[in-house]
Structure formats: C-alpha cells, structure tokens
Amino acid sequence: MNSARASVYAEAYCLLESCEWCPGLPEALDDMPYVDPVTDPAPWYDSAVPESANFLGVMGLSVSGFSASTLSRDPIQLVGDGAALGIARRSHRELVYSVLLLALDECGLSYALEWLAAALSGAPCEGSCGGDELGVYACCPTGDGTSQLRHLYGVGVMRSPQMTNVRYLDEGIIAEVTFTLAAVVPWIYREPLTTLTGWVDLVDGDLVTFDPDEVYEDCVEGTPCLEDPNCPTPPLPIRAPVPVDACYPTGSAEFRRSVVALSPVDQPEWLEAVPVLELEAGATALRRLIVRFWANPLDTDCTEVADPCAACTDIQIPYLPAGGKLTVDGRTQTAEVACSEGSLGAGSSTPILYGPQGGSFEWPIFSCPTGLCIEILSTSATTAADARARVLLVPRSDVG
Structure with a gap:
C-alpha cells in the first residue's frame, strides 16, 4: 500500500x-x-x-x-474476599x-x-x-x-x-x-541496533582451553534460611526430567572465543529487546556452538567478563552441517538451519536449542538498558576458516 x-x-x-x-x-x-x-x-x-x-x-x-x-489479565476470584491478580x-x-x-x-x-x-x-x-x-x-x-x-x-x-x-x-x-x-x-519490532550489525570471523577468535561443564561447578544456589535441619520439609513430587543435551561435552577442549560488546548508551531506555543469532558454518561441520550473554551496566571491558554464574543465558547447539546457515530469531522465537541439497535446492531443519550446561533453553529478553557482553565459542578443531557469526539486538514495543 x-x-x-x-x-x-x-x-x-x-x-x-x-x-x-x-x-x-x-x-x-x-x-x-x-x-x-x-x-x-x-x-x-x-x-x-x-x-x-x-x-x-x-x-x-x-x-x-x-x-x-x-x-x-483476568483476575481469578478467591473463595473469600478479593482475587488473585492472574498472569x-x-x-x-x-x-x-x-x-x-x-x-x-x-x-x-x-x-x-x-x-x-x-x-x-x-x-x-x-x-x-x-x-x-x-x-x-x-x-x-x-x-x-x-x-x-x-x-x-x-x-x-x-x-x-x-x-x-x-x-x-x-x-x-x-x-x-x-x-x-x-x-x-x-510485538511491533524496530530495525536491529546498528551497533551489533557486523559479522565476526570465528576462526579469528582467541584460542582458549576450558571445560564447559567445569565452569559451572562453583555456581551454588543459596540455601533457604528457614529450613529446619531437625525437621526437613517433605520432598515435592517427582517431576518429569528435563531433556539434556546428550552430546554436552565433558573434559577440556580448545575453543575459539570471540567477544562483542554493546554499550548501555546504545540501547533504548524504555524499550526491551530480543537477540537474533545468525551463523554460517562454512566449509566444515561445526560441532558445539555456545553463545553466552552477560549484562554489562558499567560498560566494562567485555574480554574481562567471564563468570558463567553471572551470565544471563546460553544458546548452545551441538552440531551444524557444512554449509549450514543458522538463524535463531528471538522476534518469532523460532530457529532454523538452511543447508544446500545440490540440484534439489535448499532444505531447512529446526535445530534443538539448549541452555546452560546443555539444559532447557529459554528465549532471552533484555528489558533494561544494561549493556551486553556476548561471547561466541566454537570448538577450534571444527571451526572452518570461513565460519562467521553475528548477533543482532532488536528493540520492540506492544504499541506503535
């Protein structure tokens, strides 16, 4: 029109x-x-x-x-006076x-x-x-x-x-x-913030050695102070287990680590934002991709931010085929891998996304202008010379 x-x-x-x-x-x-x-x-x-x-x-x-x-929202009326506010x-x-x-x-x-x-x-x-x-x-x-x-x-x-x-x-x-x-x-989405539009060549990332599982060992949840050691609370009913990445790595390995930064002053103050991850695997299959997000309100050097316990969330993907193009789109909360099928054209598949420690994944939403440090990790042995990635941040509102 x-x-x-x-x-x-x-x-x-x-x-x-x-x-x-x-x-x-x-x-x-x-x-x-x-x-x-x-x-x-x-x-x-x-x-x-x-x-x-x-x-x-x-x-x-x-x-x-x-x-x-x-x-x-629809408040739910209580049996007595008042109501529960509802979701x-x-x-x-x-x-x-x-x-x-x-x-x-x-x-x-x-x-x-x-x-x-x-x-x-x-x-x-x-x-x-x-x-x-x-x-x-x-x-x-x-x-x-x-x-x-x-x-x-x-x-x-x-x-x-x-x-x-x-x-x-x-x-x-x-x-x-x-x-x-x-x-x-x-939601009504704006264009991605221009600060994060550049591609990162994964092979140029710093070579680091670490165990993805070991980095979480020191992340300890606080114990409720009201727990009575002489009269423990009855255990809750057993819940269905959450699927975990069967190929989540154990033991040390060499990774390529690239870091990109977004300053708090480059984020809209009153609009929340969601990420869009784009990655091209290149000439060889990529095994194990980790993209980790940290809030950075003090706008410190992102190369010094490495505490996994303070990370907002992870996006982890075990495998991407050679020539595969990955899109993880927080706007539509969908993920897709497009790959060539020769003379038949291109095909697409939906990858399984995992979160920290290969556990369940939750779509990240950044509701405050805290700035971001974004770490992109890929196993060095499977990172092709032409592999590249970028992370976009897209502001949104529910009126416009």
Missing part, C-alpha cells in the same frame, strides 16, 4: 487532485520517480494481464490496531485497514480486487501456516526510512477484502475496501 505512488498515478489521469503523500517515501523505498503502472513497472502490473495497467494502486484511508496494547499475557494483534482502490475502468477494478486478495494471502508461491512478515512505516519516512520502519511477524488475513463503497467518475472508479489482518506475534 503506497499512497504516494497511487497519488501520482491518479493525478496523471485526473482521477484525484495532487496530494503530498509522504514526499520521502520513494527515496526510502529506493524507487525512481513514479510515472505510470507500465513504465515503472508497478508491483501489481502483469504484462500477461493487460487490464492490470488500468489499476492505479492502493491509497490508505485509515488503520487501527497499532496504537492499542494487546496486554490483558498478564498478550493476545494476537488485529489490524483493520480501510483503503481506496483506484482504477480507470471496471476491468481494472476487477483486477485490483483479485490482486489485493492474492497479495494479502501471503508470500507468492510459498504459503505458510505461520504467517508472513509485515513491514510498515510508523510515520512518513526520511532518508532511507530505517528509523521509521516497523515489522510485525506471523501476519495473515483474518477477514478478506470487502468492498464497502464505489464511486464512478468520468475519469475512472474509486472503490473503498476494508480488510483485517491478524498478527500472532503481538
């Missing part, structure tokens, strides 16, 4: 008067000056469908659903759009409705039960538009396009259409 493009086309055909719809939008989208659907060509123009040239675009009227938080949770986000379809004739309008329905159905020729990514500008963009760009994930049609009003003019047709999208991930 590009109101600036639609406005130019409509003015050229005298369908609408000139409007200043975000003059910086073409530059932000890296578009040339708009001329007409065929010359440009417009995203909906199809040389195999002649009537597509008579569709002049989509112009936005209104949208709702961005400015309201999806956070809610706060965020539901899916519903986005209700009202737009204008601009066409030169009824054939163009018919195609516009077909195209809009197809565009809203998801990525062409792919389709996904998980939905798609939606990119929007929070306000009129300036420059490359990066600071105004927002992203939503798991987006799909909830209510298909419905035409609510049609105006026939001498110059063409203006149809008002509404539709509703649903985003199963309720």
Whole structure:
C-alpha cells in the first residue's frame, strides 16, 4: 500500500487532485520517480494481464490496531474476599485497514480486487501456516526510512477484502475496501541496533582451553534460611526430567572465543529487546556452538567478563552441517538451519536449542538498558576458516 505512488498515478489521469503523500517515501523505498503502472513497472502490473495497467494502486484511508496494547489479565476470584491478580499475557494483534482502490475502468477494478486478495494471502508461491512478515512505516519516512520502519511477524488475513463503497467518475472508479489482518506475534519490532550489525570471523577468535561443564561447578544456589535441619520439609513430587543435551561435552577442549560488546548508551531506555543469532558454518561441520550473554551496566571491558554464574543465558547447539546457515530469531522465537541439497535446492531443519550446561533453553529478553557482553565459542578443531557469526539486538514495543 503506497499512497504516494497511487497519488501520482491518479493525478496523471485526473482521477484525484495532487496530494503530498509522504514526499520521502520513494527515496526510502529506493524507487525512481513514479510515472505510470507500465513504465515503472508497478508491483501489481502483469504484462500477461493487460487490464492490470488500468489499476492505479492502493491509497490508505485509515488503520487501527497499532496504537492499542494487546496486554490483558483476568483476575481469578478467591473463595473469600478479593482475587488473585492472574498472569498478564498478550493476545494476537488485529489490524483493520480501510483503503481506496483506484482504477480507470471496471476491468481494472476487477483486477485490483483479485490482486489485493492474492497479495494479502501471503508470500507468492510459498504459503505458510505461520504467517508472513509485515513491514510498515510508523510515520512518513526520511532518508532511507530505517528509523521509521516497523515489522510485525506471523501476519495473515483474518477477514478478506470487502468492498464497502464505489464511486464512478468520468475519469475512472474509486472503490473503498476494508480488510483485517491478524498478527500472532503481538510485538511491533524496530530495525536491529546498528551497533551489533557486523559479522565476526570465528576462526579469528582467541584460542582458549576450558571445560564447559567445569565452569559451572562453583555456581551454588543459596540455601533457604528457614529450613529446619531437625525437621526437613517433605520432598515435592517427582517431576518429569528435563531433556539434556546428550552430546554436552565433558573434559577440556580448545575453543575459539570471540567477544562483542554493546554499550548501555546504545540501547533504548524504555524499550526491551530480543537477540537474533545468525551463523554460517562454512566449509566444515561445526560441532558445539555456545553463545553466552552477560549484562554489562558499567560498560566494562567485555574480554574481562567471564563468570558463567553471572551470565544471563546460553544458546548452545551441538552440531551444524557444512554449509549450514543458522538463524535463531528471538522476534518469532523460532530457529532454523538452511543447508544446500545440490540440484534439489535448499532444505531447512529446526535445530534443538539448549541452555546452560546443555539444559532447557529459554528465549532471552533484555528489558533494561544494561549493556551486553556476548561471547561466541566454537570448538577450534571444527571451526572452518570461513565460519562467521553475528548477533543482532532488536528493540520492540506492544504499541506503535
């Protein structure tokens, strides 16, 4: 939906008067000056469908659903007076759009409705039960538009396009259409912080020798002070065991250690953030990858931060195939390894993620501007010369 493009086309055909719809939008989208659907060509123009040239675009009227938080909670009434507050949770986000379809004739309008329905159905020729990514500008963009760009994930049609009003003019047709999208991930994400966009060559990391299991031996949990040694508390019922990485290493080994830092002053003060890990295994299979996060509120030298007991969390992966490309995405809380399958193209698999000591993994969320030290460890013997990784940090909010 590009109101600036639609406005130019409509003015050229005298369908609408000139409007200043975000003059910086073409530059932000890296578009040339708009001329007409065929010359440009417009995203909906199809040389195999002649009537597509008579569709002049989509112009936005209104949208709702961005400015309201999806956070809610249902207090649970107690048997006596009062209630338990209950757990706060965020539901899916519903986005209700009202737009204008601009066409030169009824054939163009018919195609516009077909195209809009197809565009809203998801990525062409792919389709996904998980939905798609939606990119929007929070306000009129300036420059490359990066600071105004927002992203939503798991987006799909909830209510298909419905035409609510049609105006026939001498110059063409203006149809008002509404539709509703649903985003199963309720958060609204910004672009990643630019401080952490660089790749790290893993083979250039410092060579260190340590036992990943041994470093946790001194991490002792405090004993409750109210425990009576003469009358111990009855044991709790046995819980189902948590799956542990069967290949979690024991004994010392040589690792390549790379460290990247994020200063507290580079984090938004009022927005929480989530990490996105990207890694390319390179020419050989990589066995044992550990990515560890520390808070660093004093902005100290990250090469001196090494206490595993103080780490926020680990991301551990036992194995990545040669040529594999790993993405661990905190925005959608999904992980994927894409790998080449020769002439059949690329395949993808979902890796199992482990946490500290090969235990259960929890998706990290950084809610305060504490700064970060991020340690990337890979076994030296299996780290290819062309292996590389980067960690992005993406701010988010639940309104926008």
